Structures are given as C-alpha cells and as structure tokens.
Amino acid sequence: MAxxxxxxxxxxxxxxxSGKAKxxxxxxxxxxxxxxxxxxxxxALLVEAPLRIELEDGSKVLVxxxxxxxxxxxxxxxxxxxTAELAEDVDLERAQAALARLKANPxxxxxxxxxxxxxxxxxxxxxxxxxxx
Amino acid sequence: xGAQLRVYRRRIKSVQATKKITKAMELIASxxxxxxxxxxxxxxPYLTQLVDAxxxxxxxxxxxxxxxxxxxxxxxxxxxxxxxTADRGxxxxxxxxxxxxxxxxxxxxxxxxxxVVPYVVGRKGVSFYRFRNRPMGGEYVGFTDxxxxxxAKEIGEDLLKAFMTPSPEGGVDEIHVVYTNxxxxxxxxxxxxxxxxxxxxxxxxxxxxxxxxxxxxxxxFEPGPEEVLDAxxxxxxxxxxxxxxxxxxxxxxxxxxxxxxSATDNAEELIRSLTRAANAARQAEITQEISEIxxxxxxxxx
Numbered sequence: 001m002a003x004x005x006x007x008x009x010x011x012x013x014x015x016x017x018s019g020k021a022k023x024x025x026x027x028x029x030x031x032x033x034x035x036x037x038x039x040x041x042x043x044a045l046l047v048e049a050p051l052r053i054e055l056e057d058g059s060k061v062l063v064x065x066x067x068x069x070x071x072x073x074x075x076x077x078x079x080x081x082x083t084a085e086l087a088e089d090v091d092l093e094r095a096q097a098a099l100a101r102l103k104a105n106p107x108x109x110x111x112x113x114x115x116x117x118x119x120x121x122x123x124x125x126x127x128x129x130x131x132x133x
Numbered sequence: 134x135g136a137q138l139r140v141y142r143r144r145i146k147s148v149q150a151t152k153k154i155t156k157a158m159e160l161i162a163s164x165x166x167x168x169x170x171x172x173x174x175x176x177x178p179y180l181t182q183l184v185d186a187x188x189x190x191x192x193x194x195x196x197x198x199x200x201x202x203x204x205x206x207x208x209x210x211x212x213x214x215x216x217x218t219a220d221r222g223x224x225x226x227x228x229x230x231x232x233x234x235x236x237x238x239x240x241x242x243x244x245x246x247x248x249v250v251p252y253v254v255g256r257k258g259v260s261f262y263r264f265r266n267r268p269m270g271g272e273y274v275g276f277t278d279x280x281x282x283x284x285a286k287e288i289g290e291d292l293l294k295a296f297m298t299p300s301p302e303g304g305v306d307e308i309h310v311v312y313t314n315x316x317x318x319x320x321x322x323x324x325x326x327x328x329x330x331x332x333x334x335x336x337x338x339x340x341x342x343x344x345x346x347x348x349x350x351x352x353x354f355e356p357g358p359e360e361v362l363d364a365x366x367x368x369x370x371x372x373x374x375x376x377x378x379x380x381x382x383x384x385x386x387x388x389x390x391x392x393x394x395s396a397t398d399n400a401e402e403l404i405r406s407l408t409r410a411a412n413a414a415r416q417a418e419i420t421q422e423i424s425e426i427x428x429x430x431x432x433x434x435x
Contacts, residue, residue: 012282014175028355044355080182
C-alpha cells in the first residue's frame, strides 16, 4: 500500500478533488478528527466546517463542506458532501453579504445558512492568505 | 406579379423563417442533451458512495426495518406522486406521457383505497392539474431543463416532511416518482419508482452477494450507526429525486430535439411543394400573358 492517503472529495453534483495526501482533518458532530495513514475504518458525519487536506509537500487544500459524511478504509478517504466548494471557487463577496444579512437578522432561525456563510469565508480567507504569502 | 404567385412566395418565406427557428432549437437541444448526460455521470460517484455508506450503516444499525423511513405504515391512506414534466412545450409527447403515466398510477393507487396527492415539477404538469382544479401537494417550476441539487433538496425536504407527518394529520404513507428514463438519444421511457418507504434491506443483501465476498470493513461510526443512518437516509431520498430530475432533463432535451427535427423536416417538405406550386403559378401566368398578347395581335391584324 502506498505511504500516503488516497483522498477523494465528491459532492452531489460532481467529483470535486482527488489525489494523494499526508493528512486530512475534518469536523464531526463530536469534534475535530485528524486522519493519518493507518487510521482504522471509520464512517463519520460532517458538520459545516472547512475540511483541510494536507499534501505531501506541505501545501494545503481547503474545502468548504456543507453537511455530508466521510469514510476511511485502508488508507482511502472518501469525503461525500451534499454541497462542497474548493477554496478558489468560493464567492467571498457573496458569502460576506450573506453573513452580514443573516447577522443583521438574528431572529432568523436559519442557523445552518449562517454556518455555511462562515465556513465559506474561513476557507476563502485562508486561501487568500496563502496566495499573498 | 400575379396574386396567386405572391401568396405562394409569402408562404415560402414564412415557412423558411419557421424552419430556421426549429433548426436552431434542434441544435440547442442536442447540445443540452450532452450537458445533461455529463451532469448525470458526474453525480454517479456520489450515489455509489452514498449507497455503500447506507448499506454499511444499515448492516451495523440495530434494526433497519424499524427505521421511520423504511417502515411500512399499517394502513395506507394517502400516497404522494411526484410527476416530472417540462417547463416548456415543443417537446413532443414528453410531458403528456409523464402525466398519462401519473394518471394511470393514480388510478391504480385509488383502486387500492388510497387518496393521491400530486407533487408536480414543470409548468406543463402544473397547468394540467390546475386546469382540472386538482389540489397539488407542491409545485416546482422554472428549472426542469437544468436542475441543480438545491432544487432536488427542496423537493426532497417537502416529500420527507409529508412522509414524516402522521397520516391522520395529512401526511402520506408512500411516495412514488414518475420520471422519464434516458435510455439513449433515440429512446426514452416513462417510469415509476417508489422512493419511500425505502427498500434498504434489498440493497444490503445485494452488496453482500457471494461474488462480492468483501463485506463492509468494521467501520467505527461517529456518532453511532443509528445516527449516521438517520443522517444518510434523507440524503439518499434527495439523491433519488436529483437523479430523477437529471435523467428527466436529459430526456426532455432528447424529446425536444426529436420534435424539432421532425418540424424542420416537415418545413423542408412544405417549402419544396410550395416552390413547385409557385413555379407552376409563374408559368401559368407567363402562358396566359403570351396567349393574351397573341390574341390581341390576332385581333388587330384581323
């Protein structure tokens, strides 16, 4: 078996990203999980949060995942999200506008929309930071 | 120019203009079939992963058949039928085939003593039910040629809500979907599929057949198998709706392409026969003019 994780990120509409990686960290309802090579088989739900994939050369791929799950089995990681966006695909302005709108209207019960917007901004913000470095 | 000839020329021009439009629609539809097919293929990895995960979770969860989404109601009083039609016409019998199939299903279910609530996708279907004053559980329009997952999610959520409502309060006990399956460019067929209650048990057996001797790895579930299953089954329903929308969209474009192709062919045929008639009229006119001149000259010389 290869000495790296094989990662595939799939959303309902298309396959988003796949490749080899050193580690994957994700957020489940019970807390953050980091996955390295040799992790036991696992099937866990995801919550709206950035998913970090660290590649062998140290660079990172960030994906905004909105609900879904991931499975780990013999060093293969499959991330299956209903909707997911790579950092460079995120429309930062739109997400910020959505966040501002939702924050201005705190009695709205759409908590998941709020979290989605926050996730997008986090992912996009970090990606920008990497680019300007 | 004679009156008759002018009439023919005008009709030829009008048919030519129509032909240009139908030809353009045919080309657009063919391009969109390919697009719709690509989207269908692109969503396949998600489905396979989802089915695998559902099966794995189902094989670990305590009792799947007791899950609210898989359990059959003891008395079935109401069923929902999701009919997928087109927003626009000019697609041959595409929408009317789907409606016909839905009507047959409705009769079938009514005979079994269930009342049927239609959920309708596409303007054509909506106007069919509205014209007959039949109440709809939900109507969804404006996206049939390019459905996205968020549309499917919206429909799926509505259906799940109706399914989870107890039947005395107006909930439904069964959900069927009528869609048009895209077999290939030339043939599509209307199909009925029951999406709820789910038949997960069959899938579990399928994937553990002897040929597939590698059962699921001993997953550790987070938070737990039941919770994972609870979260996955609604996704599965939404994905089924999404796939039905996608394959119906591909079929809609194929039906429209075929309809527009025959319209273009008919226009060509019409132009040909009108050109013949126009030529005959022109020659008749010339002949008449000659005989008038000859007759006039004869009268003068006589």
